[in-house]
Amino acid sequence: MTMTENITLPTNTAQPDRAAEVQCTGIIKSFADGTVALRKVDLHCPSGAITVLLGPSGCGKTTLLRCIAGLETPTEGDIRLGDRDITQSDPRRRGVAMVFQNYGLYPNKTAFGNIEYPLRRARVPKDERRERVARVAELLRITHLLDRKPVQLSGGQKQRVGIGRALVREPAVLVMDEPLSSLDAELRVSMRNELRALQRKLGTTMVYVTHDQTEALGLADQLVVLRDGRIEQSGNPEEVFAYPASTFVAGFLGAMNLLDAQPLGLPPGTIGIRPEDLVPGHSAGALTLTGPVIDTDLTGTERIVHFRCGQQTVRMRVRAGDLVPTDITVHAPADRIHRFDLEGNRIGVRR
16 A cells, blocks of 8 residues: 555654745855855745755756755855754754655664664654654554665665655754655656655655656646756746746756757747647648658657758657658647747746
């Protein structure tokens, strides 16, 4: 049974004192080698919600997460947790707990010992430690694994232990650094659903880092796209996907076709069309694209068709069983075309 099927909090389960909002203002982070990882980042993570930081490797998302957790200190700017300034606070006293990408488990300790460890360091009395570990283990459905060491656990079980070690601290904020990246595809989907259900049950504020757009869209209440140490766009995931603020967001989130507008008889700039928004055949008043098919990729129930339109390559989605001709003609309805200026910024209002 997975947690998504039936999550029941054990009697007297300790909840966080309160879920706290996180406010980062003017965060700059420079390293000794001259690398600037964050460039005046302003970020608000709402209380009790999941904020997902999304972007390619090197965009600054993990550095920002580590600043919130206290594992890095900003060069400039401040971080507040609720009404407290935690910029310089000891990580153990912030009310922030972190789940790492590689689980971070001690190989010589049992699952119980790993979950208990932060409480032992905090000099929590033994009886209270046992009680809190038992509550968290029951919540995560790993009570039967508490005597096992990490080498005896599967990837998903190790991740649950890592999450348990964070939750046992009863944090106001839980931060997670690509915690599912080492799991296989099927388990990632299952764990993603479980994480979302767990967060909804506990009401904890969560800040989650990933480079996987499917994971980001599936988890986020607020989606924040980073690029080169800056926030490129933030908002609810439906809004960010439907109305990308730049060609970078459009290309990174959903792999939109980004085409030079001038060769298509349009004003200078870039037009964006998602592969799923292209429709076979001509249509009066719509932008028509035509050209030879150069490749196809089977993705399961769908097929991605690549064709040339002038000097540009265009992708469209069709059903896997559809006949793909040698030459193709498609049109893009006007309300499905995204327009960007020469600097790559969105033109016009929402559709």
